[in-house]
Amino acid sequence: MKKIVFAFLVSLLMLPTMASAETKVGVIDTNYIMTKTPEREAIQQTLSKEFKGRKGQLEREFKKLEEDRTNYMSNAKTMSATQRTTTERDLKKRSSDFKLKEEAYKEDFKRRTQEEMKKLGKKLQQAVDAVAKRGGYDLLVDRRAVPYIGPGVQDVSEQVLQELSK
Template sequence: MKKLLAIFLFVAASMPLMANAETKIGIINFSEVMAKVPQKDAINQKLKKEFTGREEELKRLGQEIETARTDYVNNVATMTESQATEKKRSIQQKMSDYKLKEAAFKEDVEKRSREEQQKLGTQIRNAVESVAKKGGYNLLLDRQAAPYIDASIPDVTEQVLAELSK
């Protein structure tokens, strides 16, 4: 109880000191930063380059399946029962392979995309921190997080974007 009272008295006594400290606040429009971040295009190009081969393979496999289906539908009447069964199983096997490859492809793309987004998030946090330190800000808020922001509060969005461009 005495410790609690001592803590309360310390906090109460230091309140005027904290009130006198100059607090510098700024705002950032994070949605604008995310839309305009220069690294976004480079990330998209990197991922596209990384997965183009697998995407092309999936397209080729899909076309093979469609061709085999069309061939089966057009020629099933002239096939023996065993030929028709064999052809049908072959198509089903190709479809199964396609679905597995497609699921693995999507999973890999999502994983790599998340990894790149995390790297970008770290770069953005570092840029925000750098701008805050250079500008002497104690607090930077997202424009969309506050219901009202006075026009006199500086917007550092462009500064953050400039820092990310370096």
């Protein structure tokens, strides 16, 4: 994605020198492509399976912690000072441990998501390159990077999507 934006910016700098030559320009909508590609759904399913166990464990721990907090709040008045102190410390420790586990889970999930999206981004770049070469395009720009696109500029998003699904 960054390569596409970088290429676009470089091409803007070169635009005056390219103006004298016939330049074939096309546009792609990477948001559209990313939402329509079947690989995105496969990535979501893979990550869901990969993290299902940890997520379930966290949910069970949270539920148990909340139940124990509720029980403590209900029974605190009938407990001795020592029991209250011990229970409060235990709940605070478990809460702190839970927060650490939850943060680790979120970081791991984010890291794995980024890894998978990076792989998909490489495939997208290859598909864009293939469509550009096959179509004889000198420049393909992302729709989001350009404030205006004239009617004469062809949108090749569907072609890239088809290339990506091969």
